[in-house]
Amino acid sequence: MAKHPVHPTATQVLDLLVETLARHSTISMHDERELRGLHPRVSKVARGADIVRQGDRPNVSIMVVSGMLARYHTAPNGDHQYLSLHIAGDLPDLQSLFLGVMDHSVCALNEAQVATFPHSQILALVKRAPSASLALWRHSLIDAAIFRQAITSKGGGAVARVAHLFCEQFTRARAVGTVSGWSCPFPLSQTQIGRVVGLSLPTIHRATQSLRKEHCAEVQSGTLRILNWRRLCKQAHFDPIYLHADLAERD
Amino acid sequence: MAKHPVHPTATQVLDLLVETLARHSTISMHDERELRGLHPRVSKVARGADIVRQGDRPNVSIMVVSGMLARYHTAPNGDHQYLSLHIAGDLPDLQSLFLGVMDHSVCALNEAQVATFPHSQILALVKRAPSASLALWRHSLIDAAIFRQAITSKGGGAVARVAHLFCEQFTRARAVGTVSGWSCPFPLSQTQIGRVVGLSLPTIHRATQSLRKEHCAEVQSGTLRILNWRRLCKQAHFDPIYLHADLAERD
DNA sequence: CGGCACGTTGAAGTGACTCAATTCGCGTGG
């Protein structure tokens, strides 16, 4: 599985979409047929580039095909506070479908490929395959659950916050199949980790160092490697319930 | 407008629901007719009582009719971290419709009245009036936007966080019409304010005192009174864009 | 009157921040 498929076809993109939704929702034959009727446009995004900006009124929604994106707020002093990280299959700005104006921005953390779906097509899909739209709704609810967890995580110390970030990322990477052994992609510098968990660079450094010394986890050249999952989870007070990774229990 | 209607009829409850959704979405005649076909059950909840608990698998969703509710996480040490506050018209656990198991709890901050809607009825509604379900979806997206804002707010100092809470609550209260002059209901003790913004009691005390001394806002016997809206917003770095209170711009 | 919840205030401790200096890895141009 190449990190950057040379030129993903529409079919591959739609595969990814269906696969993502099927991970937590039941997708009927009819739903799948309608989903495959969408016409995504795939484009490449440079590392650090913005895809959507606060205040925009997009008329498309995007899906991550490869690479990693981040949503962020811009603080009054100009700093960036990252709100969430997004990997293949994620739909980071699905909300723009219903909330006219963006209340945050989306940028690429490394070179990434994104698929864009016109809102008009999605809205048409909603009419023709309502149960497929419920899958999208559920997807956005899980998204919200992750934000709630982020609020609480700020209660713990620096090590706990970083450890929690590692746990969440590894768990989500495992779900989409981008892990190999105990490693998964993690293209963030320490400065960027600081923007995610809301701590300063020196603090992040000490926290990551502590986690490496205690053989919990380490980051090296864009990869996160788990050294001791059990211990890492304990440091993080990680309880994956909020990721709602279990299969749907209703239809 | 009594704080606790003696015994709200189903009609009044459905009025509130339609009114709430119409605030940000276009509700067609057909949608409204279908919404009014729901059969809510109204019940009274004692101050401090839990309505749903983490780990539950509810088969109903609730709407606040009067009073104030809070969603909260329970920290490893037993502390409660409030995630959001909810007033009349809010649907705090709409997510339970699609996410089987609750990842947080909901409790009443004062004596409150809540309406319960069976999931089965809502799902039936979704089938019969898809566009009404889009209004519910949008509602849950605004909910998520508030969580995102909460993450960023933790960046500022104690005074800024408390001020931001005051701004948000007053703005939302104004939207549902529970303000009178520059006052709105706010039944939280300083300890509870601490649970919302993630600070200790003494810090909250000093922050509220500072806001009163600077004639920004004050809390008195369950009421929040704005003394100087402009100055309060400045202290809070409050930008209401994330509340998406503007009317819907698409159908 | 006694208990209790909440508000008020002070003193001491601690964790993270800012600021700053140094090192390392790596690509680039002389």
Place this chain on the structure above:
DNA sequence: CCACGCGAATTGAGTCACTTCAACGTGCCG
């Protein structure tokens, strides 16, 4: 091929805001 420069990681010193702990006031309800 080496010097340079840049981004990132590393480390230390001093400061500040919030925490914890503790004590006391105050109003209300039994």
